[in-house]
Amino acid sequence: MNAPAPRHGDLLSGYLDECQSLVLDEIRAIVPRDDRHTGGLYELIVDYPLRGGKGLRPALCISTCRALGGSLAGVLRSAAVLELYHNAFLVHDDVEDGSEKRRHEATLHRLHGVPIAVNVGDGMLALTLRPLLDNMRILGMGRALRILEAVADMARESAEGQMLELDWIRRVEWTPAERDYVRMVYKKSAFYTFVTPVSVGAIAAGAGPERIVPLRRFATQIGVAFQIQDDVLNLAGEESSTGKEAGGDLWEGKHTLILIHALRSALAPERGRALEILRKPRVAKTEADVRFLRRLIERHGSVEYAWAAAERRARRAARTLGACRDVPPSVHRGFLEAVVDYVVTRDR
Amino acid sequence: MNAPAPRHGDLLSGYLDECQSLVLDEIRAIVPRDDRHTGGLYELIVDYPLRGGKGLRPALCISTCRALGGSLAGVLRSAAVLELYHNAFLVHDDVEDGSEKRRHEATLHRLHGVPIAVNVGDGMLALTLRPLLDNMRILGMGRALRILEAVADMARESAEGQMLELDWIRRVEWTPAERDYVRMVYKKSAFYTFVTPVSVGAIAAGAGPERIVPLRRFATQIGVAFQIQDDVLNLAGEESSTGKEAGGDLWEGKHTLILIHALRSALAPERGRALEILRKPRVAKTEADVRFLRRLIERHGSVEYAWAAAERRARRAARTLGACRDVPPSVHRGFLEAVVDYVVTRDR
Numbered sequence: 001m002n003a004p005a006p007r008h009g010d011l012l013s014g015y016l017d018e019c020q021s022l023v024l025d026e027i028r029a030i031v032p033r034d035d036r037h038t039g040g041l042y043e044l045i046v047d048y049p050l051r052g053g054k055g056l057r058p059a060l061c062i063s064t065c066r067a068l069g070g071s072l073a074g075v076l077r078s079a080a081v082l083e084l085y086h087n088a089f090l091v092h093d094d095v096e097d098g099s100e101k102r103r104h105e106a107t108l109h110r111l112h113g114v115p116i117a118v119n120v121g122d123g124m125l126a127l128t129l130r131p132l133l134d135n136m137r138i139l140g141m142g143r144a145l146r147i148l149e150a151v152a153d154m155a156r157e158s159a160e161g162q163m164l165e166l167d168w169i170r171r172v173e174w175t176p177a178e179r180d181y182v183r184m185v186y187k188k189s190a191f192y193t194f195v196t197p198v199s200v201g202a203i204a205a206g207a208g209p210e211r212i213v214p215l216r217r218f219a220t221q222i223g224v225a226f227q228i229q230d231d232v233l234n235l236a237g238e239e240s241s242t243g244k245e246a247g248g249d250l251w252e253g254k255h256t257l258i259l260i261h262a263l264r265s266a267l268a269p270e271r272g273r274a275l276e277i278l279r280k281p282r283v284a285k286t287e288a289d290v291r292f293l294r295r296l297i298e299r300h301g302s303v304e305y306a307w308a309a310a311e312r313r314a315r316r317a318a319r320t321l322g323a324c325r326d327v328p329p330s331v332h333r334g335f336l337e338a339v340v341d342y343v344v345t346r347d348r
Numbered sequence: 349m350n351a352p353a354p355r356h357g358d359l360l361s362g363y364l365d366e367c368q369s370l371v372l373d374e375i376r377a378i379v380p381r382d383d384r385h386t387g388g389l390y391e392l393i394v395d396y397p398l399r400g401g402k403g404l405r406p407a408l409c410i411s412t413c414r415a416l417g418g419s420l421a422g423v424l425r426s427a428a429v430l431e432l433y434h435n436a437f438l439v440h441d442d443v444e445d446g447s448e449k450r451r452h453e454a455t456l457h458r459l460h461g462v463p464i465a466v467n468v469g470d471g472m473l474a475l476t477l478r479p480l481l482d483n484m485r486i487l488g489m490g491r492a493l494r495i496l497e498a499v500a501d502m503a504r505e506s507a508e509g510q511m512l513e514l515d516w517i518r519r520v521e522w523t524p525a526e527r528d529y530v531r532m533v534y535k536k537s538a539f540y541t542f543v544t545p546v547s548v549g550a551i552a553a554g555a556g557p558e559r560i561v562p563l564r565r566f567a568t569q570i571g572v573a574f575q576i577q578d579d580v581l582n583l584a585g586e587e588s589s590t591g592k593e594a595g596g597d598l599w600e601g602k603h604t605l606i607l608i609h610a611l612r613s614a615l616a617p618e619r620g621r622a623l624e625i626l627r628k629p630r631v632a633k634t635e636a637d638v639r640f641l642r643r644l645i646e647r648h649g650s651v652e653y654a655w656a657a658a659e660r661r662a663r664r665a666a667r668t669l670g671a672c673r674d675v676p677p678s679v680h681r682g683f684l685e686a687v688v689d690y691v692v693t694r695d696r
Contacts, residue, residue, distance in 0.1 A: 037531060038508040039515030092470060096463035113518075115444035118466055119510045122440060125473060126503030133496055141489065148481055155474030160386040162467045167387030170461075183385060 011331070012338040019062050019079070020055030022072075026080035030131050044112065044120045045127070048087040051103035057082045059335065060197035061204075064215065067332035070205025074139055078147055078200050081128045085151070085192065088124035089158060091117055096166065097252050098282055139204060146203045154196040161188025168255045172278045175263045176255055178309075182224055184255075189230075190223025214324050218336075221317035226343050228310040231256035232303055235294075250290050253278045257309060258302045259293070265300035314344045359679070360686040367410050367427070368403030370420075374428035378479050392460065392468045393475070396435040399451035405430045407683065408545035409552075412563065415680035418553025422487055425479045426495055426548050433499070433540065436472035437506060439465055444514065445600050446630055449592050487552060494551045502544040509536025516603045520627045523611045524603055526657075530572055532603075537578070538571025562672050566684075569665035574691050576658040579604035580651055583642075598638050601626045605657060606650045607641070613648035662692045 027049050035042045058079035065075035093099070094107040095117050101107060109117035132151060135144035164184045168176060176184070198219040202212045234249045235258060249256055263271055274296055277289040297303060318340045327333050375397050383390045406427035413423035441447070442455040443465050449455060457465035480499060483492035512532045516524060524532070546567040550560045582597045583606060597604055611619055622644055625637040645651060666688045675681050 037512065037535075039511040039513075041508055041511040044511075092466050096466055098463075114462065115446075116511070116514050118440050118444055118469075119507055119514060121466075122469075122473075123504070123507035123511065125470075126500070126507045129496065129500035129503065133493060133500070136493065145481060145484065148477065152474070152477035152481070155477065156471070159467055159471035159474045160389055163387040163389040163392075163464070163471065164385065165387075166464050166467060187385075 011334055012342055015063065015331070015335045015338070016054055016056065016059050019059035020052070022062075022076060023055055023058040023080050023083050024049060026076050027084060030077075030080060030084070030127055041120065041123050044108065044116065045124050047108060047120075048090055048102065049083065051105060053086075053103060055083060056339075057086050057193055057197045060194060060219075060339070061201040063332040063335040064198045064201030065205045066201075067327050067330055067336065068202055068205035068207050068211065070201070075201055075204040077131045077134055077138060078204055079197075081131050081151065082192075082197055082200065084124050084128050085154070088121045088128075089162075089192070091121040091124070093162070095121075096162070097248070097254075099248060099252075143203055143206065147200050150196055150199050150203065154192045157187045157191040161186070161191065164188065165254065169253050172253065172275060175260060178257065178260065181255065181257050181260055185224055185227040186220060189227040190220055193226065194219035194223030211324075211326060214320060215327075218317050218320040218324070221313050221320060222340055222343060225310040225313035225317065228257050228306050228313070229343055231258055232306050232310070235297070236303060247290060247294070250293050251282050251285055253280075253282070256306070258297055258306045261302040261305045262293075262297045262300045265302070266296060270296060311344050314340055317343075359682055360690050363411065363679070363683045363686070364402055364404065364407050367407040368400070370410075370424060371403055371406040371428050371431050372397060374424050375432060378425075378428060378432070378475055389468065389471050392456065392464065393472050395456060395468075396438055396450065397431065399453060401434075401451060403431060404687075405434050405541055405545045408542060408567075408687070409549040411680040411683040412546045412549030413553045414549075415675050415678055415684065416550055416553035416555050416559065418549070423549055423552040425482055425486060426552055427545075429476045429479050429499065430540075430545055430548065432472050432476050433502070436469045436476075437510075437540070439469040439472070441510070443469075444510070445596070445602075447592065447596060447600075491551055491554065495548050498544055498547050498551065502540045505535045505539040509534070509539065512536065513602065517601050520601065520623060523608055526605065526608065529603065529605050529608055533572055533575040534568060537575040538568055541574065542567035542571030559672075559674060562668060563675075566665050566668040566672070569661050569668060570688055570691060573658040573661035573665065576605050576654050576661070577691055579606055580654050580658070583645070584651060595638060595642070598641050599630050599633055601628075601630070604654070606645055606654045609650040609653045610641075610645045610648045613650070614644055618644060659692050662688055665691075 027046065031042050031045055032038075033042065061079040061082055062072065062075055066072065090102060091108050094102055095109045095114055099107050100110060107117075108120060112120075128151070132144070132148050135147055138144075139147070161184055165188055168174070168184070195216055198215050199212060202215055207215075231249060231254075235247055235256075249259075263274060266274060274293060277285060277293060280289070318337070321327075321336060321340065375394065379390050379393055380386075381390065409427040409430055410420065410423055414420065438450060439456050442450055443457045443462055447455050448458060455465075456468060460468075476499070480492070480496050483495055486492075487495070509532055513536055516522070516532070543564055546563050547560060550563055555563075579597060579602075582592065583595055583604075597607075611622060614622060622641060625633060625641060628637070666685070669675075669684060669688065
């Protein structure tokens, strides 16, 4: 956070675009082209990736590897695997959340039904294993195995985090503490969006634990900040900029930090009404219900509260990264710094 | 098929029980016990495995390894991974097929909802990677890598096969040829139920391609026979013996060999009515609709036709196995022979 925001903004989007284009080529090379005896599986597998996300995860993986002196060729395959995993999670999460839109288009299960969407996600996961075995040849056995272990941890943490959130939705009466929320988003989102990409990039560069530990701390801090901010954008953002349904989290009854703060700050009758609304399944909620929740959040300044929590963590992340003196200045380190800036300034 | 059925039957169930008990212990060791910050994920992950399936896949894997001179300790972890995969497929398939019962109890998504069931399947898949990496230590790098590749192929083929079947359901007007059906069940079922377990068992025993190729041929033949017979049992079997809803395939509009034969044999008006019924979503079908399909199948002898097709393939499998002279007689080879017998005689 020591360069003016506009420069960081340019670096950020330029770096993301470059990585995303490399990663999409790599994904095209990983996904089989022959769809003759697959019922069209592979066409559906590349649907979400080709809708053009930001490609944040592969860019974090590539930039960390490069910042630590590793090569692009050594990390690209792993970066593509992380993006495939991300898209598999998106397909399944959209089913689990009943989401309507993803990247400005209808979600896969709305287009093709839940059965096909579940299987497309499984097909994506199935394609991640072979490229990780290619790492034996690309990076040697030691690094390849450590990356496989990192990916195994990622898959497990993500499933645990997702389950925590789904469990909270059914336990609507119980309002999690902020500590519970942070643990949940660490597992559900920060771990696969930041911690694993940074770790895998560092492993590909041949870094040992002494360099990886502080980078993982940085990734945890910025990852939790990122998810808090994502929740804010889900509520406050326009569909045109997020590519998702505005206020989707309220319809889905998710316990975001914003909602937790509002419920905690509300008086008993307000709180009772809010819980009554949250208890309803998505299809039973009305526009008035969601308006009530929005007003509750506004009245208690819960969005501002969440912003401050994200900003605090982002500043901590900036300090942690700043203390990584063994990562020399470079465009790649600059990208990591720009990501921190981005998290506190995007769409504000 | 050269020993009297009763002896084979005893060997079969005894061998299955013994393997299943070893594999369940191994699964218990693989699945984390600590469910404090997981929303109860791991309790749900062991639900299907502990309902007590036959454990056919791990038993095939273990018996092939042992028949080729490999050790139990060398194959048990991989066998448990195959059983975990199988259960993950079951959880997701039950969602995809809208199935009501599994192993005599309500399916996971009926008990906990689709979102949680999808995530439980993902959580199971996430747990398969670490034990396969343990094989590096247990079996050495060469065999461990070949097993990882075999599992990668399995996951891919299964997703392709599942997609083929889901694609057929939406293309109800089109009746697949028998050749298409065989390819679909090879991918959807035979590959992960027979071909992969046998291959992984052989790799764990250190077998080279010259021994694996004929065993894979055997596995393909018996695997397709097994699935054809499974379709017959789904239609004709009692819920009390299959643990699944009787006639579920008809409600779900699946293109089994039985249905393909009936549609092909039917006169135009019958065929038109049948397609009209199959076009309806599950919830719109009536008891009378399913009775009509059942009568059509009866009139054209389609169950007998499918039985004969399964039996022909099982006999071919018996010949292929019989020609594997480099697999010496043992209780393990005897189990493989008993499986062939079982496929043609079970519940007939």
